[in-house]
Amino acid sequence: MAALTRLLKPSSSPSISINLRRSLSTTTAIVSDIESQHHHSPNFSEPKPARNFQWVFLGCPGVGKGTYASRLSNLLGVPHIATGDLVREELASSGPLSHQLAEIVNQGKLVSDEIIFDLLSKRLEDGELKGESGFILDGFPRTIRQAEILDEVTEIDLVVNLKLREDVLIEKCLGRRICSQCGKGFNVASINAKAENGKPGMSMAPLLPPQHCASKLVTRADDTELVVKERLRVYHEKSKPVEDFYKTKGKLMEFDLPGGIPESWPKLLEALNLVESEIKRSAVA
Numbered sequence: 001m002a003a004l005t006r007l008l009k010p011s012s013s014p015s016i017s018i019n020l021r022r023s024l025s026t027t028t029a030i031v032s033d034i035e036s037q038h039h040h041s042p043n044f045s046e047p048k049p050a051r052n053f054q055w056v057f058l059g060c061p062g063v064g065k066g067t068y069a070s071r072l073s074n075l076l077g078v079p080h081i082a083t084g085d086l087v088r089e090e091l092a093s094s095g096p097l098s099h100q101l102a103e104i105v106n107q108g109k110l111v112s113d114e115i116i117f118d119l120l121s122k123r124l125e126d127g128e129l130k131g132e133s134g135f136i137l138d139g140f141p142r143t144i145r146q147a148e149i150l151d152e153v154t155e156i157d158l159v160v161n162l163k164l165r166e167d168v169l170i171e172k173c174l175g176r177r178i179c180s181q182c183g184k185g186f187n188v189a190s191i192n193a194k195a196e197n198g199k200p201g202m203s204m205a206p207l208l209p210p211q212h213c214a215s216k217l218v219t220r221a222d223d224t225e226l227v228v229k230e231r232l233r234v235y236h237e238k239s240k241p242v243e244d245f246y247k248t249k250g251k252l253m254e255f256d257l258p259g260g261i262p263e264s265w266p267k268l269l270e271a272l273n274l275v276e277s278e279i280k281r282s283a284v285a
């Protein structure tokens with residue numbers, strides 16, 4: 001639990017703090033103008049920042065954090081780190097924590113900050129050894145304590161808060177499927193939510209798997225209606241305050257998803273001031 005100790009006591013010893021910086025920040029130099037990044041205007045015609053993106057994705061269960069964070073990670077060349085995935089990997093490993101984790105996750109509760117910090121710091125350390133730089137965090141921080149500790153150890157440039165109607169969130173969670181072989185996520189729900197109480201109507205086509213994944217689809221044990229509702233309740237209680245934490249710091253970008261991926265992805269890129277073709281071209285050059 002050395003990594004855990006390092007993460008949870010960042011200010012108790014200077015060397016711990018230095019270790020933390022090494023583990024949580026892949027920074028080689030500090031960006032002199034953080035401001036320009038958290039005003040969401042990475043401009044690819046200008047010189048690249050001195051370090052890579054350090055972004056966070058927030059949002060309710062089922063909103064699509066994983067989908068959009070993973071697309072952006074491919075586009076920007078930074079790792080997508082989802083603490084939910086780390087928890088599921090630990091669960092599947094049948095390690096000493098797996099029994100305890102299964103009980104918590106399948107009830108829709110949050111895993112302790114200590115366990116999450118341990119899993120995350122290990123993941124960041126492994127990434128650092130592989131030469132990874134920057135990150136898009138998904139599903140972390142999820143409590144004020146997690147946000148405060150992250151804030152002590154590194155500089156987050158931008159926090160994207162994805163938002164979607166709650167009835168659609170539940171439908172999306174219930175339609176979620178994972179390929180047990182390749183791990184890719186799909187969604188079999190065909191959503192057609194009517195406009196009501198001032199909320200606009202919304203359609204989302206299913207995200208169907210290719211043929212080779214179709215027979216291997218599994219549903220997450222925590223994607224039952226009862227557990228999804230509990231996860232939403234827990235989100236409002238524990239994670240909503242994290243949105244305010246970043247809003248106060250001027251780092252929060254609210255993004256209302258207008259529909260499925262075809263409508264939302266270009267709008268999200270626009271909101272982030274990213275031009276896909278330019279980034280791809282600059283990566284090839």
Ligand SMILES: Nc1ncnc2c1ncn2[C@@H]1O[C@H](COP(=O)(O)OP(=O)(O)O)[C@@H](O)[C@H]1O
Nearest residue numbers: 061062083084087105109110111116139140142
């Ligand atoms: N940062 C975190 N803090 C505490 N528990 C977490 C965290 N990230 C993931 N978990 C645990 O893993 C589960 C699955 O997380 P995730 O895949 O992010 O689900 P969701 O679809 O609810 O966003 C959560 O319900 C919770 O039990």
